[in-house]
Amino acid sequence: MKNLVFVFLLAFFGCGNNLPIEGDFGTGQFDLLTQNGKMIEFPKLIEGKISLVGYIFTNCPDICPLTTNNMKMVQNRLKEENIEGVEFVSISFDSEVDRPGVLKKYAELRDLDESSWTLLTGEKEDIKKLIKEVSVVAVVGDSTVTPDNEKIYYYVHTDRISLVDKKGNIRKSYIGSNANIEEMVKDVKSLIN
Amino acid sequence: MKPLLAVIILLITFTACKKEVEEVKQNEEKKVDHSGMMVHKPWIRPASTGTNTAFFGTIMNHTDVNDTLLSASFEGAEVVEIHETYMKEEDMMGMRRIEFIAIEENSAFKLKPRSFHIMLIKLKEDLAIGDKKSVTLNFKHSGEIKVEAEVKDMPGGDEMDHSHH
Numbered sequence: 210m211k212n213l214v215f216v217f218l219l220a221f222f223g224c225g226n227n228l229p230i231e232g233d234f235g236t237g238q239f240d241l242l243t244q245n246g247k248m249i250e251f252p253k254l255i256e257g258k259i260s261l262v263g264y265i266f267t268n269c270p271d272i273c274p275l276t277t278n279n280m281k282m283v284q285n286r287l288k289e290e291n292i293e294g295v296e297f298v299s300i301s302f303d304s305e306v307d308r309p310g311v312l313k314k315y316a317e318l319r320d321l322d323e324s325s326w327t328l329l330t331g332e333k334e335d336i337k338k339l340i341k342e343v344s345v346v347a348v349v350g351d352s353t354v355t356p357d358n359e360k361i362y363y364y365v366h367t368d369r370i371s372l373v374d375k376k377g378n379i380r381k382s383y384i385g386s387n388a389n390i391e392e393m394v395k396d397v398k399s400l401i402n
Numbered sequence: 403m404k405p406l407l408a409v410i411i412l413l414i415t416f417t418a419c420k421k422e423v424e425e426v427k428q429n430e431e432k433k434v435d436h437s438g439m440m441v442h443k444p445w446i447r448p449a450s451t452g453t454n455t456a457f458f459g460t461i462m463n464h465t466d467v468n469d470t471l472l473s474a475s476f477e478g479a480e481v482v483e484i485h486e487t488y489m490k491e492e493d494m495m496g497m498r499r500i501e502f503i504a505i506e507e508n509s510a511f512k513l514k515p516r517s518f519h520i521m522l523i524k525l526k527e528d529l530a531i532g533d534k535k536s537v538t539l540n541f542k543h544s545g546e547i548k549v550e551a552e553v554k555d556m557p558g559g560d561e562m563d564h565s566h567h
């Protein structure tokens with residue numbers, strides 16, 4: 210009986226956590242641009258690191274800033290607890306609008322710690338393929354026409370933050386704009402060991 | 403002498419009346435100060451030039467008439483619209499323009515994250531944390547209500563939806 214309890218405990222705690230693998234970013238690499246205009250390969254960028262990945266577009270005034278802010282709160286919490294090596298990534302699915310400069314401004318205005326936070330954009334087709342790998346959907350919904358006849362599009366999109374382990378496996382998905390900070394911090398910690 | 407007396411009486415009456423009218427007027431003004439239509443804790447999310455952001459706050463209709471928010475204006479944006487964030491599927495979110503928001507007499511209506519907001523489109527200036535910006539809401543009955551909104555990243559505790567607590 211004692212042994213059984215031990216085995217049970219080992220199964221529960223020994224494996225570190227009970228976050229099943231939900232998926233990954235596929236087998237290929239995507240050439241993407243960071244907020245600093247640097248070309249990188251993704252998901253290679255986060256290989257060997259635990260990451261929180263959010264999906265955003267900068268013209269979004271409500272949902273995406275909440276998602277970003279929730280990630281920022283996790284980043285702050287980890288800093289407070291001196292936990293290092295966790296990466297934060299925001300992938301824009303509005304690649305035509307969100308060029309590196311736009312993403313840079315977005316990060317600066319929100320005071321994101323860019324030492325462990327990368328914002329990514331890329332070719333429209335690449336981004337499309339990439340988000341499809343993780344079943345994130347972004348389709349053009351409503352739009353507004355400005356006085357200069359410029360059309361601004363609003364996406365109907367998956368509201369998500371993905372928790373990615375060191376091997377690139379997605380271990381959990383959160384409703385990005387409504388994610389629980391404590392839960393994310395706890396899950397990140399569970400992947401560290 | 404009689405006509406003069408009449409003129410005097412008339413003048414006295416007129417002055418008295420005028421005073422009364424002014425008093426009523428003053429009282430009305432006081433009433434507006436203390437109640438009327440107002441926006442509690444207005445705030446705007448930070449955003450950079452050329453992008454969009456949203457204005458939030460609780461609209462308090464302290465009047466005895468049902469009112470309607472028809473539009474809003476902000477000098478720092480090219481277009482201002484009334485918007486609603488909506489859920490399409492469990493984790494799919496979208497946003498759309500709505501024509502107006504009805505606010506019943508003596509009631510409050512929250513413009514809040516993941517819900518209704520005033521959309522400030524194509525900003526002409528950067529809105530940085532700590533800035534104070536003036537936004538005008540236009541109501542059918544109450545007319546134009548100008549409010550000073552603070553630019554900040556997250557709402558204060560009161561503005562979060564704790565209604566389920």
Ligand SMILES: [Cu+2]
Pocket residue numbers: 270456485486497498519520521
């Ligand atoms: Cu909107």
